[in-house]
Amino acid sequence: MPEADVTHHYADLSEVRMHYVTAGRGYPIVLLHGWPQTWYEWRKVIPLLSGTFQVIAPDLRGLGDTSRPTNGYDKKTIASDVWQLLNHELGIEEFFLAGHDWGGPVAYALAAHHPGAVRRLAIVDVTIPGDGSPDISQGGKRWHHAFHQTLHMPELLIQGREDIYLGWFYRNYAFRPEAIDERSVREYLRCYTQPGALRAGFEYYRNIPHDIACNADLIRHFKLPMPVLALGGAESWGRRMEVVESLRRVAGDVRGGMIQEAGHFVPEEQPEVLAEHFLAFFGT
Numbered sequence: 001m002p003e004a005d006v007t008h009h010y011a012d013l014s015e016v017r018m019h020y021v022t023a024g025r026g027y028p029i030v031l032l033h034g035w036p037q038t039w040y041e042w043r044k045v046i047p048l049l050s051g052t053f054q055v056i057a058p059d060l061r062g063l064g065d066t067s068r069p070t071n072g073y074d075k076k077t078i079a080s081d082v083w084q085l086l087n088h089e090l091g092i093e094e095f096f097l098a099g100h101d102w103g104g105p106v107a108y109a110l111a112a113h114h115p116g117a118v119r120r121l122a123i124v125d126v127t128i129p130g131d132g133s134p135d136i137s138q139g140g141k142r143w144h145h146a147f148h149q150t151l152h153m154p155e156l157l158i159q160g161r162e163d164i165y166l167g168w169f170y171r172n173y174a175f176r177p178e179a180i181d182e183r184s185v186r187e188y189l190r191c192y193t194q195p196g197a198l199r200a201g202f203e204y205y206r207n208i209p210h211d212i213a214c215n216a217d218l219i220r221h222f223k224l225p226m227p228v229l230a231l232g233g234a235e236s237w238g239r240r241m242e243v244v245e246s247l248r249r250v251a252g253d254v255r256g257g258m259i260q261e262a263g264h265f266v267p268e269e270q271p272e273v274l275a276e277h278f279l280a281f282f283g284t
Contacts (some may be wrong), residue, residue, distance in 0.1 A: 004046035006057075011089045015072060018085055019065035020058035024050025028092050029282060031057040032082065034101020034126070035201050036166045038064030038191050040184065041100065041267050048275035053096070053282070058085060060106065062200025064191050073203035074210045075102075075129075079109035087117070096282045098122035100267055102204050105129055105211060108250065112218055115225050120282055122229040124266050124274070125239045127246035129208055130215030136208070142237075144169075148205035155198050162193050173264040175235040180268055215250075223252045229281045230256035231274070236263030255281075 006021035021039055023046050031042045039057040046055050059066040061078045072078070086092045097118045099107030104126035111118040127136050137145040148154055158165045166188065170180040180188075191197060228251040232243035240258055247254045259277075262269040 004043045013084045017067040023055045026053045028095040029053040030097045032099035032103030034103050044271035068196040068200045074207040075105040075109045078106045096120050100124040120227050130212040131246045131249045148202040173237040175263040228254045233262040234258035234260045238263045
């Protein structure tokens with residue numbers, strides 16, 4: 001299927017120089033990526049949405065071609081980067097929002113702190129830290145969570161071996177090992193072999209305790225008011241119905257379910273199906 005015909009931009013924000021891409025015209029929809037990926041994970045979804053929406057897909061703090069400050073990797077701060085881009089830089093006051101993997105908790109933080117701006121929210125194959133569930137790492141099944149939180153050691157072991165380590169995730173976290181092709185792997189490795197990129201990615205995990213504490217305090221007295229779509233991959237390392245269950249603890253109006261024949265990397269494994277869900281949920 002065709003990949004995105006996008007325009008590349010940079011915005012100098014208060015703490016980062018953010019790279020982002022745009023495509024199409026219409027009501028804005030913002031797509032937030034996860035690890036170990038960049039905006040490029042949406043390349044097959046963007047053409048399916050850009051006929052209806054103005055699509056905006058940034059590289060999040062420290063990842064892709066966005067700059068890599070030494071700190072600020074809690075999801076509230078990363079959400080603030082995105083808000084600065086949308087509201088201060090682009091002058092957008094209301095928008096639709098979707099996040100996959102770490103893009104999901106960032107999207108949650110953005111929606112929680114700007115509920116009047118996020119009209120509808122979609123979360124793909126991730127749960128929300130601090131939602132009241134016992135363990136976002138599935139009792140240790142997601143072993144890399146603890147490994148990535150270890151200071152310095154992951155960088156020392158993986159630097160120079162990014163193709164081996166990240167390649168394991170691209171092959172195994174998808175239902176079909178070939179879902180992320182070699183061209184895409186090369187693009188991801190181009191980004192994650194840049195100086196500081198590994199550390200930045202691991203900082204997303206090192207801030208999990210902080211994210212849990214911040215969200216748990218918020219969730220005790222607040223639920224998201226906007227409609228929420230929660231989707232999990234049904235196969236392999238997909239989160240299945242955990243996504244719906246998590247979002248129902250933090251939002252009042254939740255619908256969704258599972259994407260068949262998809263593991264964790266839903267936007268790349270089932271872009272047409274995901275786009276159909278988005279178009280039905282976000283509307284025209």
